[in-house]
Structures are given as C-alpha cells and as structure tokens.
Amino acid sequence: MKGIPLNQLLSNNSLSELETDDVLFYLTHPQTSHVIEQMLSSQYPVPLRRKIINHILGSTVKLAIDPAGSHIIDACWAATQDIRHYRQKMAKEMAQEEDTVRTSYFGKQVWRNWNMDGFVGDRFDWGRGEGDQQEKKFAKMPVVKKKPWQRFAEKGLEGTRNRVVTQGDSAVKS
Secondary structure, three states: OOOOOHHHHHHOOHHHHOOHHHHHHHHHOHHHHHHHHHHOOOOOOHHHHHHHHHHHOOOHHHHHOOOOHHHHHHHHHHHOOOOOOHHHHHHHHHHHOHHHHHHOHHHHHHHHHOOHHHHHOOOOOOOOOOOOHHHHHOOOOOOOOOOHHHHHHHHHHHOOOOOOOOOOOOOOOO
C-alpha cells in the first residue's frame, strides 16, 4: 500500500480508509506529514479529521517522539477543539508514558505545547487555551434586574421622597 501516490490519497479520501500501519507510515514520513498536518486543520470537515485521528490514537507517544510525527500531534491540538474527548484520550496516552515523552527532544516540545503539566496536575482549565474557541461555548453571564424596592431606594436618595428630616430642614418653622 505504500506505493499509492499522495494526490490519489487526497482526491478520494482513501487516506482515512487505509490500514493504521500504512497511515502511520505517511504520518512519520517527512514529505507526507506536512500534507496530513494541513488536513488536520479546521478547514477540513470533522468526519475526515476524526478518521485520521482514530488512526493516531494508540500511537500518540510514538508520533510525539518522532521528528515528523511531533508536528502531527501538535496539529491535533487544534484539530480536536470541536471533537469531544479526543484531546483527553491523546493526553492520557502521553501521560501514561510521561518519561518516554519527556526524555525525547521532540517529545519535550509536544509536552510543552500541549501543556501536559496542567493535564497531569489535573487542572480544571487544562483543555481551554488562552483565546480558545471553547470559551465562546459557555453561557453568558446573566443580567440580574434590580428589584422594585432597590430601584425605589436608588430614586429616593436622589429625590425628596425618602429624605430624612432634621430640625434645620423642617418645612414648618416654629
């Protein structure tokens, strides 16, 4: 299967239909990994990205320590922003083999780019990067309307209605 021209793979989506070993060959090959990295961008549909990422699951650590494959794993961060649970699955694979990933030159870069210390430390905000699209999915802060007595109290302070009358302010002079 390794003899299939790349343009044929891209033209009819047959890359996602290949065996996992064949896809991993293309992911670790320096020339083809750049093309597949581009296919993981958000301009491609979610089903295609999901099929490619399904081939990657189970080999995340192998790709993270590979010079060409590390670019693929970094591209998976953005590719999984609108696909549920895939980031966590890939991060869990890397966390299970933390020593292998952290001792590799390319693995260190992937570890830092994925903020894996936050994942291993079980931080609640790990999956949300700064400026990430997930922040837009949360509900807006509710606007609480003031109660009638609160509005009345604010008006009363400005007007004469709730004014405290003292001897100097008395309307009736004695």
